[in-house]
Amino acid sequence: MKIGFTVNGTPQEVDVAADMPLLWVLRDVLGLTGTKYGCGAALCGACTVHMDGEAVRSCQVWAEDVAGREVLTIEGLGRPEALHAVQEAWVEQQVAQCGYCQSGQIMQAAALLAKTPAPSDAQIDAAMEGNLCRCGTYPRIRAAIHAAAAKLEG
Structure with missing residues (x-):
């Protein structure tokens, strides 16, 4: 399934299974490894990202649910020369x-x-x-x- 969404201000289109967790889209498909896998059950918070400004556990957000949305990861929060x-x-x-x-x-x-x-x-x-x-x-x-x-x- 082709899914278009914005990550860290950059439009992205990925071709993944609709039920792939956002965590794996970010890490394995887009190479954004700052978001960590901890438990896979939304119990630890290691995979927290922002979706449309809300903190969410990316291990429990399906790829199809990010279509048209804005995702912000740790890589997009600040830059080495301009930290948040x-x-x-x-x-x-x-x-x-x-x-x-x-x-x-x-x-x-x-x-x-x-x-x-x-x-x-x-x-x-x-x-x-x-x-x-x-x-x-x-x-x-x-x-x-x-x-x-x-x-x-x-």
């Missing part, structure tokens, strides 16, 4: 340890800040609770989100 405020805060707060969950964590945090520019700890915890970190960097994740919120305000 969340990415800058992640570096400054030294959030990443193993790093595997970080692209999903960052995408979830960016979606939160787009809707809630100055979130409370409770709002951060609620928004991020579905994103698991095996290294347990949750306090640094929260601190980074607050730091990113301050950057985006200023």
